[in-house]
Structures are given as structure tokens and as C-alpha cells.
Amino acid sequence: MSQTLMEKVAALCKRRGFIYAGSEIYGGVANTYDYGPMGAELLRNIRNLWWNNFVHGRDDVVGLDASLISSHKIWDASGHTAGFSDAMVDCKNCKGRYRADHVIEDHFAKKGTEQNVEGLTPEEFKKIMVDEKIKCAKCGKIDWTDVRKFNLLFPVHLGIVEGDQSLAYLRGETAQGIFVNFKNVVDSTRVKLPFGIAQLGKSFRNEITLGNSIFRTIEFEQGEIEYFFDPDKTNWEEIFNGFKDSMWDFAVNKLGVNADNLRWRVHSDDERSFYSKRTEDLEYNYPFGGFKELWGLAYRTDYDLNQHIKHSGKDLSILDTQTNKKVVPHVIEPAVGINRLMLMTLCDAYTEEGERSFLKLKPSLAPYRAAVFPLLANKPELVEKAREIYKTLQKDFRVAWDDRGNIGKRYASQDEIGTPYCITIDFDTLEKDQKVTIRFRDSAAQERIAIDQIKDYLIQNT
Ligand code: GAP
Numbered sequence: 001m002s003q004t005l006m007e008k009v010a011a012l013c014k015r016r017g018f019i020y021a022g023s024e025i026y027g028g029v030a031n032t033y034d035y036g037p038m039g040a041e042l043l044r045n046i047r048n049l050w051w052n053n054f055v056h057g058r059d060d061v062v063g064l065d066a067s068l069i070s071s072h073k074i075w076d077a078s079g080h081t082a083g084f085s086d087a088m089v090d091c092k093n094c095k096g097r098y099r100a101d102h103v104i105e106d107h108f109a110k111k112g113t114e115q116n117v118e119g120l121t122p123e124e125f126k127k128i129m130v131d132e133k134i135k136c137a138k139c140g141k142i143d144w145t146d147v148r149k150f151n152l153l154f155p156v157h158l159g160i161v162e163g164d165q166s167l168a169y170l171r172g173e174t175a176q177g178i179f180v181n182f183k184n185v186v187d188s189t190r191v192k193l194p195f196g197i198a199q200l201g202k203s204f205r206n207e208i209t210l211g212n213s214i215f216r217t218i219e220f221e222q223g224e225i226e227y228f229f230d231p232d233k234t235n236w237e238e239i240f241n242g243f244k245d246s247m248w249d250f251a252v253n254k255l256g257v258n259a260d261n262l263r264w265r266v267h268s269d270d271e272r273s274f275y276s277k278r279t280e281d282l283e284y285n286y287p288f289g290g291f292k293e294l295w296g297l298a299y300r301t302d303y304d305l306n307q308h309i310k311h312s313g314k315d316l317s318i319l320d321t322q323t324n325k326k327v328v329p330h331v332i333e334p335a336v337g338i339n340r341l342m343l344m345t346l347c348d349a350y351t352e353e354g355e356r357s358f359l360k361l362k363p364s365l366a367p368y369r370a371a372v373f374p375l376l377a378n379k380p381e382l383v384e385k386a387r388e389i390y391k392t393l394q395k396d397f398r399v400a401w402d403d404r405g406n407i408g409k410r411y412a413s414q415d416e417i418g419t420p421y422c423i424t425i426d427f428d429t430l431e432k433d434q435k436v437t438i439r440f441r442d443s444a445a446q447e448r449i450a451i452d453q454i455k456d457y458l459i460q461n462t
Pocket of ligand 1: 172174175217219293335338340
């Protein structure tokens with residue numbers, strides 16, 4: 001049942017231009033996706049909403065846009081080159097390749113139990129797979145290779161002369177760009193503790209995934225904030241709980257997701273990184289496999305800044321002018337995947353009512369705020385008036401124009417891309433009342449409103 005929902009969402013995404021498989025006409029590249037005209041708009045709306053909410057909407061957060069390609073020394077210092085790895089296992093029979101932790105977790109989930117796989121060695125993974133007689137999900141055989149660790153970072157070789165190339169990495173998270181620029185931001189702006197630096201942009205991880213659409217991909221967009229504070233002066237739990245509230249509010253009130261599909265999960269001591277004092281995940285009930293990580297919130301202490309102080313030899317402390325004391329701030333980090341927010345939003349918005357399927361997106365998120373139709377495409381006077389209204393609305397909103405097919409078909413295609421309002425110009429508009437018919441996506445009800453009130457109506461109903 002739930003798998004069927006995912007299939008329906010995936011089919012709609014392809015059919016209506018939200019998400020396509022990457023490099024499709026050449027056979028595809030696994031775990032890459034391209035965003036079509038509707039997907040590009042939805043992604044942009046979510047991205048802008050995140051930035052407006054967490055950067056422009058706060059007095060204590062500034063933005064940053066760091067390079068995607070970065071020195072390998074950054075990733076040595078952060079611990080990613082040594083420890084940022086997953087355990088991989090192959091089926092010798094069908095050549096299927098899996099993450100060992102996912103194989104084991106899925107096996108226990110099917111049995112209705114849970115198994116903690118954090119921190120296991122490759123040998124321990126293999127032992128569980130053998131003891132439990134776990135079968136390959138594709139071919140049903142038990143014929144596994146040994147479990148091997150592989151690093152998730154993508155290396156990049158800079159320079160054109162072989163032998164004279166230097167190693168860099170595509171960033172595996174946006175967070176490190178913030179830590180290495182911490183001093184630059186402090187020295188070039190007027191921020192003072194406590195404050196946050198936010199970044200929105202692509203990250204890259206050589207992931208093996210189970211193909212749940214854009215949930216886990218090798219190239220994805222993150223929205224991260226490193227919130228710096230002096231632990232002697234600021235209560236970390238207040239900051240932590242403040243972010244919990246704003247993350248929940250963002251998902252429920254800004255993205256319009258049903259709160260019953262969200263929950264918090266606290267990381268156990270085994271699962272948490274050794275430097276973290278507390279980590280919690282906001283999880284969403286995705287229609288494949290139930291609750292899964294949407295957004296992480298971690299108290300990372302002063303670990304990252306201290307690592308960069310140690311490896312770079314630079315002083316990244318900040319002077320407290322009141323006490324004249326140098327402080328290496330601690331950080332609390334909310335980190336989310338923008339694509340994962342989009343997948344959640346699409347799954348949650350997908351609605352079926354009788355014959356009708358539609359995306360119940362908040363108007364402020366929908367690819368188009370409204371669609372404008374002339375009742376008949378072959379009546380120049382209707383087309384002219386409709387065009388005039390369309391052009392006027394286009395100054396303030398993203399609006400669709402459609403004069404193809406009958407009105408029913410136009411409604412159906414706008415419903416499926418989540419357009420909340422369809423505006424039809426008919427003969428009464430011209431001859432009688434200077435009003436249009438506005439039809440609402442969710443109720444399919446219709447109303448007449450005056451042309452000069454359309455803009456205000458769309459502004460008020462977001
Ligand atoms: N700086 C901390 C950090 O990167 P993470 O839990 O690895 O933490 C944060 O990633 C968020 O980024 C996740 O909660 C998820 O939303 C998103 N994310 C991580 N890996 C992803 C992937 N391969 N594809 C899509 N989103 C991903």
C-alpha cells in the first residue's frame with residue numbers, strides 16, 4: 001500500500017516534469033536526478049523559504065557561499081578522509097551492491113525488530129548476515145562477498161600536468177566551508193557571539209542507495225547552520241530546543257506537512273559521534289520504509305574548530321571583549337537536505353479524491369501560484385483579455401497560461417502540479433461583470449471575483 005503511494009508520486013513527478021532520472025537517454029547514472037520545469041520551481045521555492053526563514057528572518061544568522069571544491073587538508077582535519085565511510089557488500093550471484101547496514105536493518109525491520117548497526121566492523125556486519133542467513137533482496141540467494149568499507153568523498157585532481165596535480169575533494173557537507181571561514185566572517189563583519197553562519201548548496205557523497213527517488217543521491221543540496229556560542233555564557237539546551245521548535249515549525253507551518261508524519265528521535269550513545277553531546281533527528285514518515293531522517297540537529301561542541309586550529313596552525317579563537325578572554329566557540333548544527341524536504345513535501349501533498357489526484361501544496365510553494373485560461377482559444381476577444389490579466393499577474397507571481405484542450409483537462413493538469421487557483425475569462429467577463437471565475441484546487445469549488453481583486457486575493461491566500 002505505502003509502496004504504491006511512492007510509485008504514484010514517482011510517476012506523477014516524471015509525468016508532470018518534477019523529477020527525471022539523470023543522463024536518462026544514455027542509460028542513466030545511478031542515484032542522480034534532474035529536476036524538470038516544475039521540480040526546479042518547487043526546489044527553488046523550498047530553498048528560498050529556508051533561506052528567508054533561517055537567515056533573513058533572524059538577526060543572529062549570516063549567510064556564506066563557499067567553494068564546492070576544497071583542499072584535501074580540510075577533509076583530513078575534519079576526519080572525513082579517514083572516517084567518512086560506509087560498509088559495502090556485493091551479492092556474488094547477481095552482482096547486486098548494497099550498504100551492509102541497510103541490508104541488516106531491512107532484514108530486522110521485516111522481522112518486526114530493530115538492530116543497532118552503528119560502529120560495527122566489517123567482520124561484525126558479515127557475521128550478522130551469515131548468522132541471520134540474510135538473502136539478497138534481488139535474487140534471493142545467500143552468496144555474499146566480504147564486507148568492505150569505502151570512503152564517500154569524491155576526489156578531484158587539480159592541475160593539468162600529470163604528476164604535478166594536487167588532490168582536492170568535492171565537499172561532502174557544507175558545514176566544513178563554514179568552519180574554515182569562521183575567522184573570515186568574524187573579522188569582516190560585525191557579528192558577535194552567539195551567532196550562526198548558514199550555507200545552502202550542493203554536497204557530494206559516493207553513496208550506494210536503495211533507489212528511493214531523491215531521498216539519498218550522490219549529489220544533493222544541503223541547508224546547514226553552524227550556530228556558535230560561548231558555553232560559559234550561553235545555555236546550549238536553550239539554543240538546541242529553539243532550533244527544534246523552528247525546524248518543526250518550518251516543516252509543519254511553512255511546508256504544510258501533516259505533523260502526524262513527523263517525530264523526533266534521539267541518537268543513542270553508540271550512534272552519536274564521540275564529540276557530540278546530543279544529537280536528534282527530525283524524521284518523516286516516508287512512504288517507503290516508514291520514519292527516516294529528514295533533518296539532523298547536533299551539538300558538535302568545539303570539535304571542528306579545534307581540529308582546524310590543530311591542522312592549519314591558525315588561531316580560530318574569538319576575543320571576548322568583556323572578559324578579554326579568547327574563546328573557541330561551541331556549535332549547534334541543524335543540517336537538512338533540501339531535496340529530502342522536497343520529497344517529503346511531494347509525498348505529503350499527494351491527494352486522491354474519487355477520480356481526481358492532486359498536489360495539495362501550500363500556494364506559496366506551488367510551481368505556479370495561479371493559472372489563467374481563456375474559456376475558448378479561438379475567440380480573440382477572450383484571449384486578449386485573458387492575456388492582459390496573465391501579463392498583469394506575471395509581474396508579481398509565477399503564473400501559468402493554458403489555452404489547450406477543454407477546461408476539464410486544463411484543471412486536471414494544473415491539479416497535478418499543485419496550482420492552487422485557476423482563473424477563467426469568459427464572455428460574462430467581457431460583457432457583464434468584469435469578473436473572472438476562480439476555481440480552487442482542493443475543493444474544486446468555483447467563485448466569481450472582480451479582476452481588480454485577483455492580485456490581493458493571491459497575496460492574502462498563501
Ligand atoms: N554536517 C552534518 C551533516 O552533513 P548528515 O546527517 O550527513 O549531517 C545532513 O546530513 C542532512 O543532509 C540529512 O539529514 C539529509 O537531509 C541530507 N542528506 C545527507 N546525505 C544525503 C544524500 N546522500 N542525499 C540526499 N540528502 C542527504
